[in-house]
Amino acid sequence: MGGDPGPWGPTVAGGVAHRTLRRLLVALGVLSLVAIAGAGTTAYLVYREAEANLTRVPVDSLETTGSPSDARHFLLVGSDDRSGLSREEQRELTLGSDEEFGGQRSDTMMYVRVSADRSQVAIISIPRDLIVRRDDGGQGKLTDQFAGGPERVVEALGRTYGLPxxxxxQVSLGGFIDVVETLGGVTIELxxxxxxxxxxxxxxxPGTYEMNAVEALSYVRSRIGSDYARIARQQSFIRAVLGELTETGNLTNPAQLLRLVEDITSxxxxxxxxxxxxMRYLATDLRESVAAGVPMTTFPSYSVELPSSPGLPGGFYVLPYEPGARALADAIASGEPLPETATRDDAADVAVAMVPGDNRRAAGNVLGPTLVYANYDVSTWSSAPTFLRVGTTTVVYARPGRLQQAEHVAALLGAPLRNLPTGAEVPEGTDVIVAVGADAGGTDGSTNSTGQGTP
Incomplete structure (x- = not known):
């Protein structure tokens, strides 16, 4: 693999395929839960319990903040570490052993952005198989970097995508199980x-399920569906846990509160x-913004199968959709509100027609899979009028009455949004039009993220 891949698109080769994640474990809303616990008459007991149980590790590559009022960026990791679970518990939970899988891996990674004025909190799910640059100059999966410790994960995200x-x-399987058991289960609607x-x-x-710890773990670990489907289940679980915490009085019951703090911090x-x-200071500042709802999105990306090449083991990877990933990171760096994207369920009801123009390979190998990965209904509109064909920059067009759907697609792709030109008769049932530009194929428009040249 020659040349510097740049900060957004590692240069790789291969076609499009899907891979299931091995396991999913939700990285809980740790900051809010532990911190909110620091109020009221049990404050001292909670604080002492939490500090005694917490494990801390040095992570030298973390960026320091200039003042307490600066924006904050957190990396939350759900680990498949089975320490503390007996073999019988692992069998009951349908888990393999650490030995079977060669040590711990990340099941879930979430990037949390807290704005400087604490008015906005956003959660970005990062696929564990996202491709990153290693410190030796090669490339690999983000989860494999986690096997070497948090330092390598943080460095890989900064090195490859510029994420501060x-x-x-990091929370382990044991924390997941204990919290659900203490809550008495969670309510999930399927x-x-x-x-x-x-x-x-x-x-x-289909229907509403009151899930115990075993059932909830099976739900978030399921390998059914695409990577986005599993991430959607993970996000649904987080909302369910937050609902249990705020609606059932768990945080006002001193005994229950102590158990929850012990569950998490242990x-x-x-x-x-x-x-x-x-954590306490942050959560106090974030009470109102969290209560108003926390936007959740997923790193703009798509799944591919790649052959072995110098510096890159063959296998299944998740690659970034470069314009969307760059727009997301630019918004993080600037402190702007993160663009809102559609949920998986909402995306399933939106029909997107791609206008490939002269960029058929980029449309078929990169942009189309990115939309499909996000659960959009995608088709190709090859006979679109010439005034809908673009050159350099991909453009999203909104049909009358479909502005919000088009805004979500534009946010995913990091593309400008325009109203559909008068007189453009789109295919029946189409909600959003995407005119594919050269930028969909890579940073300079000459190659896309699969290393295949665009015509």
């Missing part, structure tokens, strides 16, 4: 059946500067 990280927190022998999920009908590892006091 100020604090690091719009379709979910049956997965490998994870143990056996929800044969399985929680943070960087040396992220203590309970820091």
């Amino acid at each position: 990280v100020n604090h690091y927190a 719009e379709e059946p979910l049956v997965d022998r490998k994870s143990g999920a056996e929800f044969t009908e 399985h929680l590892t943070t960087d040396e500067r992220l203590g309970v006091q820091e």
